[in-house]
Amino acid sequence: MSVDTESAVMPGAVAPPAPQVKRRRGARKDRAGYLFLLPWFIGMLFTIVPFFASLYLAFTDYNLLNAPKWIGLENFTAMFRDPVLLKSLQVTFIYTFVSVPLSLAAALGVAMILNRGIKGLPWYRAVFYLPSLLGASVAVVLLWRYVFGLDGIVNAFLGWFGVPAVSWTSDPDYALTTLIILHIWTFGSPMVIFLAGLRQIPVMYYEAAAVDGASKWRRFRSITLPLLSPIIFFNLIQSLIASFQTFTQGFVMNNGGGGPANSTLFYNLYLYQQGFNQFNMGYASAMAWTLLVIIAVFTALTFFTAKYWVNYDS
Amino acid sequence: MSSTLQTPRAAKPDEDADAHIERFGSTRKSRFTRHMILCVIGLVMMYPLLWLVSSSVKPNGLIFSDLSLWPAEWSPSNYTEGWTALEWDFSVYFTNSIVIVVLSIIGNLFSCSLAAYGFARLNFTGRKLFFALMLGTMMLPGHVLLIPQYILFAKLGWLNTYYPLLVPNFLATNAFYIFLMVQFMRSLPQELDDAARIDGCGPFRTFWSIILPLCRPAFATTAIFTFISVWNEFFGPLLYLTDPELYTVPLALRQFIDSEGQSQWGQMFAMSVLSLAPIVGFFIAGQKYLVKGIATTGLK
Numbered sequence: 001m002s003v004d005t006e007s008a009v010m011p012g013a014v015a016p017p018a019p020q021v022k023r024r025r026g027a028r029k030d031r032a033g034y035l036f037l038l039p040w041f042i043g044m045l046f047t048i049v050p051f052f053a054s055l056y057l058a059f060t061d062y063n064l065l066n067a068p069k070w071i072g073l074e075n076f077t078a079m080f081r082d083p084v085l086l087k088s089l090q091v092t093f094i095y096t097f098v099s100v101p102l103s104l105a106a107a108l109g110v111a112m113i114l115n116r117g118i119k120g121l122p123w124y125r126a127v128f129y130l131p132s133l134l135g136a137s138v139a140v141v142l143l144w145r146y147v148f149g150l151d152g153i154v155n156a157f158l159g160w161f162g163v164p165a166v167s168w169t170s171d172p173d174y175a176l177t178t179l180i181i182l183h184i185w186t187f188g189s190p191m192v193i194f195l196a197g198l199r200q201i202p203v204m205y206y207e208a209a210a211v212d213g214a215s216k217w218r219r220f221r222s223i224t225l226p227l228l229s230p231i232i233f234f235n236l237i238q239s240l241i242a243s244f245q246t247f248t249q250g251f252v253m254n255n256g257g258g259g260p261a262n263s264t265l266f267y268n269l270y271l272y273q274q275g276f277n278q279f280n281m282g283y284a285s286a287m288a289w290t291l292l293v294i295i296a297v298f299t300a301l302t303f304f305t306a307k308y309w310v311n312y313d314s
Numbered sequence: 315m316s317s318t319l320q321t322p323r324a325a326k327p328d329e330d331a332d333a334h335i336e337r338f339g340s341t342r343k344s345r346f347t348r349h350m351i352l353c354v355i356g357l358v359m360m361y362p363l364l365w366l367v368s369s370s371v372k373p374n375g376l377i378f379s380d381l382s383l384w385p386a387e388w389s390p391s392n393y394t395e396g397w398t399a400l401e402w403d404f405s406v407y408f409t410n411s412i413v414i415v416v417l418s419i420i421g422n423l424f425s426c427s428l429a430a431y432g433f434a435r436l437n438f439t440g441r442k443l444f445f446a447l448m449l450g451t452m453m454l455p456g457h458v459l460l461i462p463q464y465i466l467f468a469k470l471g472w473l474n475t476y477y478p479l480l481v482p483n484f485l486a487t488n489a490f491y492i493f494l495m496v497q498f499m500r501s502l503p504q505e506l507d508d509a510a511r512i513d514g515c516g517p518f519r520t521f522w523s524i525i526l527p528l529c530r531p532a533f534a535t536t537a538i539f540t541f542i543s544v545w546n547e548f549f550g551p552l553l554y555l556t557d558p559e560l561y562t563v564p565l566a567l568r569q570f571i572d573s574e575g576q577s578q579w580g581q582m583f584a585m586s587v588l589s590l591a592p593i594v595g596f597f598i599a600g601q602k603y604l605v606k607g608i609a610t611t612g613l614k
Contacts, residue, residue, distance in 0.1 A: 036431050040429040046466075064468070130597055133542050142570070142586060247549055
């Protein structure tokens, strides 16, 4: 007791507990921490074991009935010769590299308009955000089939301007475009993140720039973009990863087939077909790991280029 | 009304809490332009949804010929007929979906709050490593695990049951929610734990009586996000459920295309509206939590 009071009255001299006591308490603390994490530890088994199991399966021929047979790199070489796979990769790339920049641009644009102390902000935000909650649902993809169908409202609208009706969803040239529009329609969730980021930028920067005669464009280029770059970076990574894994849109749009003419055959949809329609589990695992590597490469590229365009100073 | 720097508009009582300082150089005209732009974008975005609702109460013959949003002729039978149009009544599919959603919410709240408390408030060997691992799984694309998990669940005899959809939620496999709760718990003052310990609370008592009650906003966010993602989920049920009696609402909706006659649009749209309604309802009720959650963790 006297020791305690002594250390309490001496400022800055917080005596460390005796080593033995510390170790005992540390062990108890360890135990409590591990107990709290117990469900998570078991859950990690469901993650780590499948992670390496799929790496192993990628080098095997496996149909779920017979034991996996080691075939080395054959799955990977077969992928290069598989025209359907290359097509699905092309579909996924076009979809990602068109829809991600467009939806982020829309998100940033609308967030900037909303950021300027506008009346009714909660209403606008709700209207723009709601679609992003619905975009992945079967009901909305089904709706899209009819909105862009031959008799749909898009054709009705274009008809006013004399544009002839096209069945957008069953034309291989346009089917993917309708899904890109669906993706852009869900710009609300990055928008909310941008909005939160824009609020961190002090208004006085803009005022000072305006006093110095900077144009609107210049203020956007020299203040908004650099200060928002960490958030743009974050949104970009998130959207890329999510977009590479698109599945439901392609599946529902053409009833599981990825048609017309494989124009909406997303990579993950083809992976599903290979794995669960044809039971080429080894091939599907090789596809999964290939996509993982592709995603990792693009994420790494984004990280690598980040030092040239992402500003972490402030 | 010229707003000066000293009187930001956000300070005025008629402004809502979300509005904030008006940007420099805003004029009445530019404000009007902004509202016009936003209204047009909002209208274009809402139009497909409004059209869906309107089509769901139109007779089939009018859906594609009558373009007005206000139906010239009402046909509520789309709802009653759509409800029983498939192999099972939609009451079965809705019950299935609700059961899965409710259990998933319970599972996520239970397992993620435990893990989050461990990461946020306790000190133990390897905490930093495990935390990094947890963050790593957030970036891991789920499809890499898909095939071995499917094989595992098949070997366990779990195909065509709800276990593959539910058990992972009780094992804190959704790192996003852990992260969200960790962020929240870290913002609570450490003195709370210290005071509880001095009063003789062990870590479990502290967790249960002190931290949990304070984490309600984070739980609300988790529950709403879980609700929306599980309610919408298509891939998992598609993979694991083959018996139509077990189907969730999205799987059932999809059957409308399989049985696509020329005459069922109205019914399909009616059931689509019903499937989206709970999400819209939760969105309206929980907007505050959603916006906060998405802004702090970037959840989609």
